[in-house]
Amino acid sequence: xxxxxAGAHPLPTVQVSSAMIAALMCQEAIKLLHGRAVPFGxxxxxxxxxxxxxxxxxxxxxxxxxxxxxxxxxxxxxxxAADPVGQFLGVVGGGWRVHLPSxxxxxxxxxxxxASRAVARPxxxxxxxxxxxxxxxxxxxxxxxxxxxxxxxxxxxxxxxPLSGLGVPRGALLFAERSEEVVLFELSNDCANIxxxxxxxxxx
Numbered sequence: 001x002x003x004x005x006a007g008a009h010p011l012p013t014v015q016v017s018s019a020m021i022a023a024l025m026c027q028e029a030i031k032l033l034h035g036r037a038v039p040f041g042x043x044x045x046x047x048x049x050x051x052x053x054x055x056x057x058x059x060x061x062x063x064x065x066x067x068x069x070x071x072x073x074x075x076x077x078x079x080x081a082a083d084p085v086g087q088f089l090g091v092v093g094g095g096w097r098v099h100l101p102s103x104x105x106x107x108x109x110x111x112x113x114x115a116s117r118a119v120a121r122p123x124x125x126x127x128x129x130x131x132x133x134x135x136x137x138x139x140x141x142x143x144x145x146x147x148x149x150x151x152x153x154x155x156x157x158x159x160x161x162p163l164s165g166l167g168v169p170r171g172a173l174l175f176a177e178r179s180e181e182v183v184l185f186e187l188s189n190d191c192a193n194i195x196x197x198x199x200x201x202x203x204x
Contacts, residue, residue, distance in 0.1 A: 017048050072184045074173065079163075080189035081170045085150060086159035094152055098176040098185060103146035104158070104166045105130070111143050112136050119144075122167025163187075 024044065031038050043056040079088045092098065102123040109116040110133035119130050123146065131142045147158065147166075158166070168174065170190040176183050 017046070020046055020048070072175075072182055074184045074186050076188035076191075077185045078188055080187050081164040081168050081172065082162050083189075084160050084162055085154060085166065088163055089150060089152065089154065089159075092176070092185065095178045096151065096176045097178065098150045098174050100148060100150065100174075101167050101169070101172065103144075103148045105144050105146045106155075107145040109143040109145070110136060110138070112138060124167060 024046075028038055030036075041058050041060075043058060045054040045056070046052075047054060077088070077091055079091050089096075089098075100122070104122050105119040105126060107116055108119050108131050113133060113136045115133055115135040117134070119126065121130060131144070132138070133142070147155070150158075150166075163172075164170070168187075171187055172190075173184040173186050176185050
């Protein structure tokens with residue numbers, strides 16, 4: 001229900017924008033589930049106030065680890081997002097540097113007053129409050145200590161955390177490099193579980 005206007009009765013509203021975008025996302029997901037081709041190369045925007053669709057054509061970047069062409073080789077890893085970091089690195093093997101989806105923030109320090117405190121959260125899950133200094137109340141001069149990749153020298157404090165705790169989603173493709181090798185590691189245990197869930201849901 002919408003907010004009341006000047007004391008009048010509440011006005012009913014329809015969440016048009018969210019419904020429209022959700023419908024488009026579901027359509028793309030159904031295409032993937034049924035093996036239909038989903039073309040690369042465009043970003044679709046909907047301008048609801050004038051009922052207009054705007055399509056932005058994208059160009060593959062040779063340096064992009066995800067959309068580069070030819071695509072990066074994918075190597076299945078018998079692990080999932082719920083597995084500890086140490087176990088995952090053991091399965092992957094030595095020498096690899098596996099990049100996280102976004103930096104994992106260990107600590108936040110204020111350059112203004114010198115105060116410091118633990119954050120222990122992926123960057124994309126942080127808010128202003130996580131970086132605001134409790135002593136002087138500013139985040140402008142915040143100094144972050146973070147981890148951007150996992151390798152054999154990973155902090156022992158992180159080795160027991162699940163990959164999901166570091167911001168890695170289920171079934172993720174993780175960009176990894178070793179010397180001249182570049183590969184995408186796929187969390188195959190998650191992919192198998194997701195496939196089973198889709199099959200059960202479809203059958204019902």
